[in-house]
Structure formats: structure tokens, C-alpha cells
Amino acid sequence: xxxxxxxxxxxxxxxxxxxxxxxxxxxxxxxxxxxxxxxxxxxxxxxxxxxxxxxxxxxxxxxxxxxxxxxxxxxxxxxxxxxxxxxxxxxxxxxxxxxxxxxxxxxxxxxxxxxxxxxxxxxxxxxxxxxxxxxxxxxxxxxxxxxxxxxxxxxxxxxxxxxxxxxxxxxxxxxxxxxxxxxxxxxxxxxxxxxxxxxxxxxxxxxxxxxxxxxxxxxxxxxxxxxxxxxxxxxxxxxxxxxxxxxxxxxxxxxxxxxxxxxxxxxxxxxxxxxxxxxxxxxxxxxxxxxxxxxxxxxxxxxxxxxxxxxxxxxxxxxxxxxxxxxxxxxxxxxxxxxxxxx
Amino acid sequence: xxxxxxxxxxxxxxxxxxxxxxxxxxxxxxxxxxxxxxxxxxxxxxxxxxxxxxxxxxxxxxxxxxxxxxxxxxxxxxxxxxxxxxxxxxxxxxxxxxxxxxxxxxxxxxxxxxxxxxxxxxxxxxxxxxxxxxxxxxxxxxxxxxxxxxxxxxxxxxxxxxxxxxxxxxxxxxxxxxxxxxxxxxxxxxxxxxxxxxxxxxxxxxxxxxxxxxxxxxxxxxxxxxxxxxxxxxxxxxxxxxxxxxxxxxxxxxxxxxxxxxxxxxxxxxxxxxxxxx
Ligand SMILES: Nc1ncnc2c1ncn2[C@@H]1O[C@H](COP(=O)(O)OP(=O)(O)O)[C@@H](O)[C@H]1O
Ligand code: SF4
Ligand SMILES: [Mg+2]
Numbered sequence: 001x002x003x004x005x006x007x008x009x010x011x012x013x014x015x016x017x018x019x020x021x022x023x024x025x026x027x028x029x030x031x032x033x034x035x036x037x038x039x040x041x042x043x044x045x046x047x048x049x050x051x052x053x054x055x056x057x058x059x060x061x062x063x064x065x066x067x068x069x070x071x072x073x074x075x076x077x078x079x080x081x082x083x084x085x086x087x088x089x090x091x092x093x094x095x096x097x098x099x100x101x102x103x104x105x106x107x108x109x110x111x112x113x114x115x116x117x118x119x120x121x122x123x124x125x126x127x128x129x130x131x132x133x134x135x136x137x138x139x140x141x142x143x144x145x146x147x148x149x150x151x152x153x154x155x156x157x158x159x160x161x162x163x164x165x166x167x168x169x170x171x172x173x174x175x176x177x178x179x180x181x182x183x184x185x186x187x188x189x190x191x192x193x194x195x196x197x198x199x200x201x202x203x204x205x206x207x208x209x210x211x212x213x214x215x216x217x218x219x220x221x222x223x224x225x226x227x228x229x230x231x232x233x234x235x236x237x238x239x240x241x242x243x244x245x246x247x248x249x250x251x252x253x254x255x256x257x258x259x260x261x262x263x264x265x266x267x268x269x270x271x272x273x274x275x276x277x278x279x280x281x282x283x284x285x286x287x288x289x290x291x292x293x294x295x296x297x298x299x300x301x302x303x304x305x306x307x308x309x310x311x312x313x314x315x316x317x318x319x320x321x322x323x324x325x326x327x328x329x330x331x332x333x334x335x336x337x338x339x340x341x342x343x
Numbered sequence: 344x345x346x347x348x349x350x351x352x353x354x355x356x357x358x359x360x361x362x363x364x365x366x367x368x369x370x371x372x373x374x375x376x377x378x379x380x381x382x383x384x385x386x387x388x389x390x391x392x393x394x395x396x397x398x399x400x401x402x403x404x405x406x407x408x409x410x411x412x413x414x415x416x417x418x419x420x421x422x423x424x425x426x427x428x429x430x431x432x433x434x435x436x437x438x439x440x441x442x443x444x445x446x447x448x449x450x451x452x453x454x455x456x457x458x459x460x461x462x463x464x465x466x467x468x469x470x471x472x473x474x475x476x477x478x479x480x481x482x483x484x485x486x487x488x489x490x491x492x493x494x495x496x497x498x499x500x501x502x503x504x505x506x507x508x509x510x511x512x513x514x515x516x517x518x519x520x521x522x523x524x525x526x527x528x529x530x531x532x533x534x535x536x537x538x539x540x541x542x543x544x545x546x547x548x549x550x551x552x553x554x555x556x557x558x559x560x561x562x563x564x565x566x567x568x569x570x571x572x573x574x575x576x577x578x579x580x581x582x583x584x585x586x587x588x589x590x591x592x593x594x595x596x597x598x599x600x601x602x603x604x605x606x607x608x609x610x611x612x613x614x615x616x617x618x619x620x621x
Contacts, residue, residue, distance in 0.1 A: 048533070049501065191393040193601045199603075219603070220531075221602070221604050260605075261604065263532065266564070272534075272535035272564065274532055274535030278502070
């Protein structure tokens, strides 16, 4: 069992100083990322597209694209994931670590009815009878919001809409009772009422089975509803981390404040607030604060060199030289960047 | 009073079941049932509802990409539904649509400049000589750099592609812009940029906008008037001045209740300094 320092206390996931690079390491997509998800805990990973959220999840599952350069360690229940043999990795993916992807088409077998597909998963992970597995499958389908689940169980994947296939995928993944679920924007494409049902199901599984959850989303309100802790990623780095409510109500990093500002829809104001510009892609990231080009608080100090992730309060870290000031600021410092044209 | 720019009167639409065995088994359910609405220059009308509620079918029927089974689509007092094809082609230019997926909506083999120029030339809005300058103007108007002219769509991010789609719609010089979930596939930070662009364009060009979204809070921000759709029907109309929080219909209320919100976090916030700055 892996590294002696990590055994015992570390039921769950520990990502330690992970870097992932493309093009022989010239384009570093993820830089020295550390993050932990204990059993039963739910951690939200947020940040704009391209910040490295999905790649982080893929690294945990051992499904990175070929040819990438990986540095650092990933431990699951003490075992070093990056050192597992292909067979051991497959076993881990079966019931230890599972992932819900944004694109549902990938993993549904077209010649198996969706009910049978879920039943197969249940049978391969528990000693229940076929009849018991069948009723569990129908219950799971109901809980992800498939109406008439008992009769729909005999339908095939192509008979469902894209949104329903996504829900069936979720049911199938959860049927394996994973100890850690990596959920990559699992409900983004779904309607709010269905979303609410699925979020509740995830919460139940955490409580009843101690399932750990790494929840990737761009929806801060959903993360606030689901996650104990939140980690904010920007341009391949974690820039802020801490208890969700504390981070979202008093952020210590301007980027977090900018994301919050973008979500505020204040009726009666003329424009939405937004973060001007776009994050720098791998290979074009500055050696200073990576957010500097978009930050309304940027000062000389920010440009001198890399900014370390520092402890700013109990259980909280932030990567910003002005962290202490940020929590006192109003999101309106991210004023609308579009020209307001008066008629 | 003259007739409104757009008046949709009781349109219904049922898609005919397909030929395949599986499709024939299902009974054709109407996608749109007796929907009416009006839109004037500079107006923004919001349309909310879950997927499958008929929002896209409504958009397609108004843009005459789909022929409604019954009802009228009156543009400047003329009914598009009964209009002969030759005249309809010219009128159709006045109603442009921007769809949810900016990746699927753009031809990957056409440079941005030629895609926009093509629209202007097809509709005879510009001459071959003048078109380049007009396209450059349009790129600037939607916040894209001049270098976009010679670039292909795959060089752009999702938010930039949506700007290209908006530019392409504007190239036809429409009176009405239908935005069908235009920001749903974009990051929140980018969503705000694109929404602000649409608001600017409405102000600058006097466009009438039909803004379709499943995001109730966004609709509430952008649209003074809102219609709520369920299973092809308009179940509630929320008039100007009434916040969506005060919606009355049970279905609208159930949608509102299902939305996770950050309000409790902001309310719990106690930092006095921040309250001062508000
Ligand atoms: N081309 C089509 N053929 C058959 N049915 C369709 C077609 N397009 C949409 N529908 C059906 O019409 C209903 C409304 O769909 P749509 O207008 O796409 O709603 P929304 O935009 O709210 O998702 C759905 O039941 C959908 O399955
Ligand atoms: S370090 Fe400076 S530039 Fe970076 S986020 Fe903080 S204030 Fe902004
Ligand atoms: Mg739609």
C-alpha cells in the first residue's frame, strides 16, 4: 500500500503537487495542484473553461490522453494511482472511483436495454438477486427523474433524448456504489427540477455510503448547495480554497469575486458584471500572478514573480498578495466591460 | 396605433411522426399549442421553460424555418404563414436567429470574413467592393478583432464564436433577433459578456429581441416581459414591472423553487465594510 506517510489517516483522495504538461511539457496545463477529498466529503472545483478541471478528474481516473507529461502523486485510499498496473486501474475504476462525464453518449451500450445495463452493474458489484437488482435499477432511474421508470427500463439508449441518456448514465455510475465520484458538470445540461433530484440523490449517497464527491461545475450556486469545500482554479492552478460558504461570502482572491459578480443578476441594473478578457492558455501563462491581466486590483507586487498559495485563515488558502483586502470589496468592482450606449 | 413589428397569433405545430418503426409507435404530441405574443422595436421578450417545452419550435416557427399548422405570424402587418415563397424569402431576412451551440452553427471551412460577407451579398445589402469595410465594421461592433476576418471558426473560443454568430445574424440587417439559449453553453464570466453585447445591440440598433432561456434569473434580468412555456403552451405571462419571484403559476413557482441560489450566503454575510460600499 503506497507511501507510508499517507496510509491510515487518508481514506479518500489526495492529489499532491500534480503537474500535467502537453507537447513534451512545454504547454503546462496543470501546475503543482494539491487537493484532497476525504470519504463522505464533497469538494467543488470551479473555474472557467480551460482552467484544468476536467484534466484533474481524468488524471485521478487514469484516463489522460497519451503522451502527456505527469508529475506529482495521486493517492486513493493510500494507493498511488499513477503507479497502478492497467488491471489494478480497471479494478479501481469499477467500484472505487467513478466518473460522470459531460457527454453521455460515450458509455451506453446501444444493444442493451437501459434497465439491463444498470442491472448488470448492480450484479457485478453486490451479491443481490436479479430481482432485487432490477428493483434497485428502477428506483435509481426514478431518482434521476425518469418518469414511468419501470416500463422505460426495457427501452434502448437511442429511444431516449440526450438529457435522459445523461440521467441514465448517472444512474448507471451510481449503481456501482463508488467510494469516490468525480462528477464533471453532471447537471449543466439538465433542467432545474431534474437537477434538484440528482443533487439530492448525490447527497443521500454521501450520507448513507460515505461516498466522496469531487464536483466540477461552473455554477457557483449549485456548488454552494452540494459542496462542503470549494477549490477555485484559474489557468491551471488552484487560486483559492476553503469552506464553500466562507469562500463565496468573503472571497480572498479577486478571481473568485469576479466569478461571483458574473452570476449576479440584479434586476433593474443595466448590464451584468463580467470579468473582462479571457484566461491565458497553457504555454502563454505569465510567470507572475496568472490573473494579473484581468485583475482590477493589480499592483506592482503582483508582477514580480509567481504568487504562492498562502494560508489566509483557518482552513483557507488564497493565491493573492492582496488577499486580506478582497473580502472587504464589493463584486461591483467588476463593472460591466461592454460599452454602455445611451439611446 | 399602427400594428406592432411582430404579432404572433395563436400558432400551433405538431411534428409528424417519422417513418421509422420506433417513431411511428409514439403518438404525435403537439409541440406548440395556440401561442400568441407581440414584439415591438427595442422590446425584449423573455421565453422560459424546460427542454422540450416548445421554445425552439416557437423560435423556428417565428423565423419561418418551420411552417406552423395554424395561426398567423404577422410581421409589419403582413402574415408570413400565408405569404407566397418569393416574397417570404425577402421577409425572412428580417428575423434572424442565434442558436445555443456556436460550435455547430458555423461552417468550419469558411473564414469569418467570408461567412459574414456572404450574408450581405446574398441579401444584396452590399456590393462586392463595399462589403469588406462593412464586415470590418460589424466585427468591431460585436467586439471581435479585425484579425478575425481571415481566421476560421476553430481559432475561436465558445464566447467568441457566439459573437461571430451574432455578427452573422446582424449581417442580414434584421429587425428581430431571436436568441435561443445563446449563452447556455458558455462560462458564466463569458455569459455576462455576451448578454451585455446583446443589450448594447438592442440599444444601438433598436432591435427587437426574443430571448429564450431555461435560466429564470437571467431571463428576469434581461427581459421586462416574460412568457413561461410548458408542454407547448404558454402557461403564464409575466408583465413588465413584475419580478419573476412574484410569478403566480404553480409550474413557474416549482421552477423557481428548484433553482439553487446564493442568496442565503449573501444574506448571512456580515461584513460591515462591504455593506457600506453597496
Ligand atoms: N424535428 C422534430 N421532429 C419531431 N419532434 C420534434 C422535432 N423538433 C422538436 N420536436 C419535439 O417537439 C417538442 C418541443 O421541442 P423543442 O421545440 O425543441 O423544445 P425546447 O426548445 O424547449 O427544447 C419536443 O417534444 C420535441 O421532441
Ligand atoms: S496577486 Fe495581484 S493581480 Fe493577482 S489576483 Fe491578487 S491583486 Fe490581482
Ligand atoms: Mg431548445
